[in-house]
Amino acid sequence: MQRVLIIQTAFIGDVVLASAMLESLHQAFPTAxxxxxxxxxxxxxxxxxxxxxxxxxxxxxxxxxxxxxxxLTQIRRNHYDAVINLQRYAATGFLTALSGAREKIGFDKNPLSALFTKVILHQMGSSTGLHEIERNQLLLYWPETKLSLPKLYPTQSDIHFVEQFKQGKYICIAPSSVWMTKQFPKEKWIAFLQQVPSDITIYVLGGNNDAALCQEIIDRSGNPLSLNLAGKCNFLQSAALMQDAIMNYVNDSAPMHFCSSVNAPVTAIYCSTIPGFGYGPLSTKSYIVQINRDLSCRPCGLHGKKECPQGHFDCGYKIEIAQLMRCLPAS
Structure with a gap:
């Protein structure tokens, strides 16, 4: 085991969770x-x-x-001992199968898995009880490897940049999501900001495309201690800021995994998806907020959707603000 490639070309949160494999492999093969x-x-x-x-x-x-x-050309030139494919799509299966690596490892659901040297059963669904990092860990079949948590490493410049915001008590919220049905409704975020105690600063996080939504939430809430940082902090800076918050409020999306990667306190709000899919928070101090009653339509799919298939989005609107407030540490 001199050189290993991990393939994870999905969205941000999936890549953060894949960082757990770097930790496991380094502990098992520190010179690789x-x-x-x-x-x-x-x-x-x-x-x-x-x-x-x-x-x-x-x-x-x-x-x-x-x-x-x-x-593919670059991969073949690198002469990997092992290529480990976390994905179940043909394009990454193509890279794995033709990598030239001695060991080509992936899940059975990849359409090109017949060309791999090691194929692992992919166990998905709430009945398995497996978290995504545990599913991925099955690909590391070497006995030396042990399950590790995901971890990101903000640079000193990232840490220095966010120091300006770490004055007094603060929380972070990340109100946006790629998928509408994973996103706690903006009206609910507004109502939440209106109830946050006046001695707590609120930092609103997101990407450039989220800036307008974040500003609307701040403006309509009337909360004077809210600051829009959407598009102003990169991934690692966001993680560094979240690390010292008294609480972070996030959707079932990438910022939740940022919290896991730096062991930041987190309240994860689940709308159309459920924690049983295996993508839940891993921080020592973590809470899950979701609707208090069963809905026959929930979950409506493994991933989020662009709109509620039923048109009512009760899984988001029926969550009570009091549920979020209970996760806020006492003064």
Missing amino acids: ELDILVRKGNESLFKGHPYLHDTLIWNKQHNKYKHLWQI
């Missing part, structure tokens, strides 16, 4: 060179990572398949 392949835009998660040798980047937005061939 560890590489990871991610989609363009996610490479900044691993800036300055102490255990990572190289980050390979697949640009899925521009000349996707031409770039896929270029990535």
